[in-house]
Amino acid sequence: MNSLACGKPFVTVLVVIALAASCAERKVPMAPQTAPQVAPAPATPALVTPPALSSATAVAGPVYRETGVASWYGKDFQGRKTASGEVFDMYGMSAAHRTLPLGTVIRVTNLENYKSLTVRVNDRGPFVKNRFLELSYGAAKELGFVAQGTATVKIETLEPVNGNSPYTVQAAVFAEEESAKMLKDRLSKKFEQIFIAPFESNLGKLYRVRVGSYSTEEKAELVAGKLKLEGLEPVVFRKD
Numbered sequence: 001m002n003s004l005a006c007g008k009p010f011v012t013v014l015v016v017i018a019l020a021a022s023c024a025e026r027k028v029p030m031a032p033q034t035a036p037q038v039a040p041a042p043a044t045p046a047l048v049t050p051p052a053l054s055s056a057t058a059v060a061g062p063v064y065r066e067t068g069v070a071s072w073y074g075k076d077f078q079g080r081k082t083a084s085g086e087v088f089d090m091y092g093m094s095a096a097h098r099t100l101p102l103g104t105v106i107r108v109t110n111l112e113n114y115k116s117l118t119v120r121v122n123d124r125g126p127f128v129k130n131r132f133l134e135l136s137y138g139a140a141k142e143l144g145f146v147a148q149g150t151a152t153v154k155i156e157t158l159e160p161v162n163g164n165s166p167y168t169v170q171a172a173v174f175a176e177e178e179s180a181k182m183l184k185d186r187l188s189k190k191f192e193q194i195f196i197a198p199f200e201s202n203l204g205k206l207y208r209v210r211v212g213s214y215s216t217e218e219k220a221e222l223v224a225g226k227l228k229l230e231g232l233e234p235v236v237f238r239k240d
Contacts, residue, residue, distance in 0.1 A: 015061065016089060020086045020200065024084065026048070031092045041186055055110070058179045062160055062161065063157050063159070063160055063161070064100065064104075064106075064155075064156070064157040064161045065154070065155065065156045065157075066132060066133075066154070066155050067111070067152070067153070067155075068131065068132040068133065068152070068153070069129045069130060069132065069133075069150050069151070069152055069153075070108070070131065070132070070133040070134065070135055070139030070140075070145075070150065070151055070152075070153040071126055071128070071131050071133075071134050071135070071149060071150045072134065072135045072136065072137055072139070072145070072146065072149070073090075073096070073125075073135075073136070073137070074090040074136070074137035075090060075137075075190040076202030077090070077202060078090045080200070082094070082096075082123035083096075083122070083123045083124040083240055084102045084103065084123065084240075085103060086122050086135070088123065089136065089138075089166055090136055090137040090138060091136070091137065091138040091218050092136055092138055092139075093117065093118070093119045093120070093138060093139050093142075094119055094120055094121070094122050094123065094134065094135075094136045094139065095121050095122075095123070095134065095135050095136070095139065096121070096123035096124055096126060096133070096134040096135075097121045097124070097125075097132070097133055097134075098124060098125065098126075098235060098236060098237045098238065099167065099217060099236060099237065099238045100121050100157070100161065101121070101161065101162075101163040101165065101220065101238065102121060102122060102123075102240055103120065103121065103122070104121045104122075104157055104161065104182070105118060105119070105120050105159070106118070106119060106120075106121060106156060106157050106158070107155065107156050107157075107158060108133070108135065108139070108143065108153050108154070108155050108199050109153060109154045109155075109156075110143040110145060110151050110152075110153055111151075111152045111153060111154055112144075112145070112151055113143075113144050114179070115142065115143050115144050116143075117139060117142050117143060118158070119135065119136070119139050124138045124237060124238075124240070127151070127170070127235065128194045129233045129235055131150070133153060136170070136197070138219060143218055153219055157184035158235060161224060163238075165219035165238050165240060166213045166214055166215055166238075166239045167213075167214045167215075167216065167217050167219070167236055167238055167239065168208050168210045168211065168212060168213055168214070168220065168236075168237055168238075169210060169211045169212060169214075169220050169223050169224045169227060169234050169235070169237075170208055170209070170211075170234060170235045170236075170237055171183065171187060171209045171210065171211055171227050171230075171232050171234050172208075172209050172232055172233070172234075173206050173207065173208050173209075174206065174207045174209070175204065175205075175206055175207075176207070177196070177198070177207050179207075180196045180207035180208075180209050181196065183209050184196060184209055186230075187209070187211060187227075190230075191212065191223070191226075191227075192212060192213055192225075193212045193213060194209065194210075195209075195210055196208065196209055196210075197210055200209075209224060210237075211234075213239060217236060217238075220236045221236055224236055
């Protein structure tokens with residue numbers, strides 16, 4: 001056997017030992033240290049100013065509801081001017097109310113048969129204490145109470161009611177002006193702003209004795225209560 005061939009394994013072993021020593025002496029570089037990340041401070045939330053209420057929201061009034069006895073009027077007033085200045089049409093769909101603003105649209109329901117319709121307030125009345133609404137003949141016919149004359153009804157405005165008109169209290173109505181003047185003189189000793197308001201009716205010229213001008217219906221009702229103590233049957237109206 002050749003001596004060189006026999007020495008190959010020995011040489012190979014030496015080479016492996018040398019490479020291992022070389023690797024042992026080589027230092028593995030350390031990974032560079034990264035500075036710790038600091039989370040940014042949370043941003044202070046901006047102050048948000050709530051939006052102001054719109055003028056529509058601020059001034060909107062409540063929907064008006066009322067229940068009571070209604071009557072109707074027809075040919076005796078046909079063609080006459082209503083409180084709104086319109087000509088009364090007995091076959092139209094209109095109503096008279098004491099305090100709702102003229103032009104208010106209301107839904108009227110007959111609680112005796114539950115028929116319902118929509119009308120517009122264009123007149124003042126009724127002047128009878130135990131009734132609160134007076135409908136045109138056409139409206140009463142649709143609601144089914146023309147023959148009986150009156151009915152218990154419920155009304156509801158279709159939109160919130162607004163209006164700043166003052167209120168007055170009607171103390172009495174007379175066919176003679178002299179009687180109206182006598183009551184005015186008597187009430188002037190206890191109340192302020194007593195005035196006589198004449199108007200034309202199907203019975204001829206009548207004279208309404210009214211008291212005061214009040215910013216709210218509640219104040220007018222307080223005065224009406226005092227007038228009852230005088231033996232009268234007062235009714236509160238909106239001044240137009």
